[in-house]
Amino acid sequence: KAGVTQTPRYLIKTRGQQVTLSCSPISGHRSVSWYQQTPGQGLQFLFEYFSETQRNKGNFPGRFSGRQFSNSRSEMNVSTLELGDSALYLCASSLGGVSNQPQHFGDGTRLSIL
Amino acid sequence: QQQVKQSPQSLIVQKGGISIINCAYENTAFDYFPWYQQFPGKGPALLIAIRPDVSEKKEGRFTISFNKSAKQFSLHIMDSQPGDSATYFCAATFGQNFVFGPGTRLSVLP
Numbered sequence: 001k002a003g004v005t006q007t008p009r010y011l012i013k014t015r016g017q018q019v020t021l022s023c024s025p026i027s028g029h030r031s032v033s034w035y036q037q038t039p040g041q042g043l044q045f046l047f048e049y050f051s052e053t054q055r056n057k058g059n060f061p062g063r064f065s066g067r068q069f070s071n072s073r074s075e076m077n078v079s080t081l082e083l084g085d086s087a088l089y090l091c092a093s094s095l096g097g098v099s100n101q102p103q104h105f106g107d108g109t110r111l112s113i114l
Numbered sequence: 115q116q117q118v119k120q121s122p123q124s125l126i127v128q129k130g131g132i133s134i135i136n137c138a139y140e141n142t143a144f145d146y147f148p149w150y151q152q153f154p155g156k157g158p159a160l161l162i163a164i165r166p167d168v169s170e171k172k173e174g175r176f177t178i179s180f181n182k183s184a185k186q187f188s189l190h191i192m193d194s195q196p197g198d199s200a201t202y203f204c205a206a207t208f209g210q211n212f213v214f215g216p217g218t219r220l221s222v223l224p
Binding site: 035107 | 146150155157159203208210211212214215
Protein backbone atom coordinates (compact mmCIF):
# COMPACT_ATOMS: atom_id res chain seq x y z
CA LYS A 1 0.00 0.00 0.00
CA ALA A 2 1.51 3.30 -1.04
CA GLY A 3 2.18 5.79 1.74
CA VAL A 4 1.39 9.47 1.94
CA THR A 5 3.00 11.34 -0.95
CA GLN A 6 3.91 15.00 -0.77
CA THR A 7 5.10 17.10 -3.70
CA PRO A 8 7.35 18.83 -4.27
CA ARG A 9 10.00 17.73 -1.75
CA TYR A 10 11.86 21.02 -1.87
CA LEU A 11 10.78 24.50 -2.81
CA ILE A 12 12.53 27.86 -2.80
CA LYS A 13 10.49 31.06 -2.97
CA THR A 14 10.99 34.73 -2.26
CA ARG A 15 9.09 36.98 0.10
CA GLY A 16 5.70 38.07 -1.16
CA GLN A 17 5.21 35.11 -3.46
CA GLN A 18 2.63 32.41 -2.96
CA VAL A 19 3.06 28.65 -2.95
CA THR A 20 0.89 25.54 -3.28
CA LEU A 21 1.87 22.22 -1.76
CA SER A 22 0.25 18.92 -2.62
CA CYS A 23 -0.56 15.82 -0.59
CA SER A 24 -1.88 12.45 -1.75
CA PRO A 25 -3.16 10.40 1.18
CA ILE A 26 -3.10 6.66 1.63
CA SER A 27 -5.82 5.03 -0.45
CA GLY A 28 -9.06 4.88 1.51
CA HIS A 29 -8.06 7.59 3.99
CA ARG A 30 -10.54 10.45 4.06
CA SER A 31 -8.83 12.72 6.56
CA VAL A 32 -5.84 14.86 5.66
CA SER A 33 -4.08 17.11 8.14
CA TRP A 34 -1.29 19.60 7.64
CA TYR A 35 1.48 20.52 10.05
CA GLN A 36 4.33 23.01 10.09
CA GLN A 37 7.61 21.87 11.60
CA THR A 38 10.35 24.32 12.59
CA PRO A 39 13.30 24.00 14.97
CA GLY A 40 11.93 26.75 17.20
CA GLN A 41 8.23 25.91 17.33
CA GLY A 42 8.28 22.17 16.75
CA LEU A 43 5.30 20.51 15.11
CA GLN A 44 2.26 22.75 14.87
CA PHE A 45 -1.16 21.79 13.57
CA LEU A 46 -2.37 23.86 10.62
CA PHE A 47 -5.71 22.34 9.64
CA GLU A 48 -7.57 19.14 8.93
CA TYR A 49 -9.83 18.24 6.04
CA PHE A 50 -12.35 15.43 5.92
CA SER A 51 -14.55 14.71 2.93
CA GLU A 52 -13.65 18.04 1.34
CA THR A 53 -14.58 20.04 4.46
CA GLN A 54 -12.22 21.80 6.83
CA ARG A 55 -13.01 20.39 10.27
CA ASN A 56 -10.42 22.09 12.40
CA LYS A 57 -7.90 24.88 12.11
CA GLY A 58 -4.82 25.70 14.12
CA ASN A 59 -3.63 29.11 15.17
CA PHE A 60 -2.17 30.33 11.88
CA PRO A 61 -2.95 33.50 9.91
CA GLY A 62 -5.40 33.49 7.03
CA ARG A 63 -2.48 33.44 4.57
CA PHE A 64 -2.45 29.71 5.17
CA SER A 65 -5.32 27.92 3.48
CA GLY A 66 -6.10 24.53 2.09
CA ARG A 67 -8.59 22.43 0.29
CA GLN A 68 -9.42 18.81 -0.30
CA PHE A 69 -10.67 17.22 -3.48
CA SER A 70 -13.22 14.47 -3.94
CA ASN A 71 -10.43 11.88 -4.25
CA SER A 72 -9.13 13.01 -0.82
CA ARG A 73 -6.02 14.62 -2.26
CA SER A 74 -5.27 17.90 -0.56
CA GLU A 75 -3.47 21.11 -1.33
CA MET A 76 -2.15 23.76 1.00
CA ASN A 77 -1.61 27.32 -0.13
CA VAL A 78 0.44 30.02 1.53
CA SER A 79 0.11 33.55 0.16
CA THR A 80 2.33 36.58 0.66
CA LEU A 81 5.21 34.48 1.90
CA GLU A 82 7.29 35.72 4.82
CA LEU A 83 10.78 34.67 5.91
CA GLY A 84 9.24 33.00 8.96
CA ASP A 85 7.28 30.63 6.73
CA SER A 86 10.47 28.69 6.03
CA ALA A 87 9.73 25.26 7.43
CA LEU A 88 9.05 21.63 6.74
CA TYR A 89 5.38 21.21 5.88
CA LEU A 90 4.02 17.78 6.69
CA CYS A 91 0.83 16.15 5.61
CA ALA A 92 -0.76 13.22 7.41
CA SER A 93 -3.69 11.03 6.52
CA SER A 94 -5.95 8.80 8.54
CA LEU A 95 -9.15 6.89 8.07
CA GLY A 96 -11.47 9.13 10.03
CA GLY A 97 -9.62 12.00 11.62
CA VAL A 98 -6.84 13.14 13.94
CA SER A 99 -8.47 11.92 17.10
CA ASN A 100 -8.23 8.46 18.52
CA GLN A 101 -6.59 6.81 15.52
CA PRO A 102 -3.21 6.60 13.84
CA GLN A 103 -2.05 9.30 11.48
CA HIS A 104 0.39 8.44 8.72
CA PHE A 105 2.79 11.16 7.69
CA GLY A 106 4.46 11.94 4.41
CA ASP A 107 8.10 13.03 4.26
CA GLY A 108 7.17 16.66 3.87
CA THR A 109 7.90 19.61 1.64
CA ARG A 110 10.89 21.70 2.69
CA LEU A 111 9.99 25.34 1.93
CA SER A 112 12.74 27.94 2.00
CA ILE A 113 11.95 31.63 1.72
CA LEU A 114 14.70 33.95 0.50
CA GLN B 115 -4.11 23.59 28.64
CA GLN B 116 -3.53 22.41 25.11
CA GLN B 117 0.20 21.90 25.74
CA VAL B 118 2.04 18.64 26.04
CA LYS B 119 5.35 18.89 27.90
CA GLN B 120 8.17 16.51 27.04
CA SER B 121 11.50 15.76 28.66
CA PRO B 122 14.39 15.45 28.30
CA GLN B 123 15.14 17.60 25.28
CA SER B 124 18.02 15.30 24.38
CA LEU B 125 19.17 11.92 25.60
CA ILE B 126 22.34 9.90 25.14
CA VAL B 127 22.22 6.20 25.91
CA GLN B 128 24.71 3.38 25.49
CA LYS B 129 23.81 0.49 23.21
CA GLY B 130 21.78 -2.06 25.18
CA GLY B 131 20.57 0.50 27.69
CA ILE B 132 17.07 1.72 28.44
CA SER B 133 15.87 5.03 26.98
CA ILE B 134 13.10 6.79 28.88
CA ILE B 135 11.19 9.82 27.60
CA ASN B 136 8.51 11.49 29.69
CA CYS B 137 5.47 13.54 28.73
CA ALA B 138 2.87 15.42 30.75
CA TYR B 139 -0.43 17.06 29.87
CA GLU B 140 -3.06 19.21 31.57
CA ASN B 141 -6.22 18.73 29.57
CA THR B 142 -8.12 15.69 30.84
CA ALA B 143 -10.14 15.64 27.63
CA PHE B 144 -7.19 14.09 25.78
CA ASP B 145 -8.14 10.51 24.91
CA TYR B 146 -5.42 9.14 22.66
CA PHE B 147 -1.67 9.31 23.21
CA PRO B 148 0.57 8.28 20.30
CA TRP B 149 4.35 8.33 20.08
CA TYR B 150 6.12 9.15 16.85
CA GLN B 151 9.69 8.53 15.69
CA GLN B 152 11.29 10.83 13.16
CA PHE B 153 14.55 10.33 11.29
CA PRO B 154 16.30 13.24 9.52
CA GLY B 155 14.68 13.99 6.18
CA LYS B 156 11.65 11.85 6.95
CA GLY B 157 8.19 12.45 8.30
CA PRO B 158 7.19 11.21 11.75
CA ALA B 159 6.24 7.54 11.90
CA LEU B 160 3.80 6.14 14.44
CA LEU B 161 5.59 3.91 16.94
CA ILE B 162 3.00 2.98 19.52
CA ALA B 163 -0.11 4.52 21.03
CA ILE B 164 -2.21 4.16 24.17
CA ARG B 165 -5.67 5.11 25.37
CA PRO B 166 -6.26 6.35 28.94
CA ASP B 167 -8.11 3.23 30.05
CA VAL B 168 -4.87 1.23 29.81
CA SER B 169 -1.87 1.70 32.12
CA GLU B 170 0.75 0.02 29.96
CA LYS B 171 1.20 -1.11 26.38
CA LYS B 172 4.15 -3.02 24.99
CA GLU B 173 5.17 -3.60 21.39
CA GLY B 174 8.51 -5.30 20.98
CA ARG B 175 11.19 -3.19 22.65
CA PHE B 176 8.85 -0.21 23.03
CA THR B 177 6.59 0.26 26.06
CA ILE B 178 4.24 3.11 26.97
CA SER B 179 3.45 3.62 30.64
CA PHE B 180 0.40 5.77 31.37
CA ASN B 181 -0.52 7.38 34.70
CA LYS B 182 -3.95 8.92 34.34
CA SER B 183 -4.09 10.46 37.82
CA ALA B 184 -0.73 12.16 37.36
CA LYS B 185 -1.53 13.08 33.75
CA GLN B 186 1.79 11.66 32.65
CA PHE B 187 2.93 9.07 30.17
CA SER B 188 6.30 7.79 29.15
CA LEU B 189 8.06 5.82 26.45
CA HIS B 190 10.59 3.16 27.39
CA ILE B 191 12.92 1.74 24.75
CA MET B 192 14.52 -1.44 26.00
CA ASP B 193 17.85 -2.73 24.66
CA SER B 194 18.39 0.56 22.80
CA GLN B 195 20.21 0.25 19.48
CA PRO B 196 22.13 2.78 17.36
CA GLY B 197 19.33 2.47 14.80
CA ASP B 198 16.95 3.93 17.39
CA SER B 199 18.80 7.25 17.19
CA ALA B 200 16.09 9.67 16.10
CA THR B 201 13.78 12.35 17.43
CA TYR B 202 10.79 11.12 19.40
CA PHE B 203 7.55 13.04 19.80
CA CYS B 204 4.73 12.31 22.17
CA ALA B 205 1.31 13.60 21.23
CA ALA B 206 -2.19 13.88 22.62
CA THR B 207 -5.53 14.17 20.89
CA PHE B 208 -9.19 14.81 21.63
CA GLY B 209 -11.95 15.67 19.22
CA GLN B 210 -10.25 17.18 16.22
CA ASN B 211 -7.37 18.53 18.27
CA PHE B 212 -3.90 17.10 17.90
CA VAL B 213 -1.00 18.40 19.99
CA PHE B 214 2.65 17.34 19.76
CA GLY B 215 5.27 17.54 22.46
CA PRO B 216 8.45 19.46 21.56
CA GLY B 217 10.47 16.30 20.89
CA THR B 218 13.42 14.41 22.36
CA ARG B 219 16.56 13.81 20.35
CA LEU B 220 17.86 10.35 21.23
CA SER B 221 21.41 9.26 20.45
CA VAL B 222 22.37 5.66 21.10
CA LEU B 223 26.12 5.16 21.23
CA PRO B 224 27.55 1.94 19.78
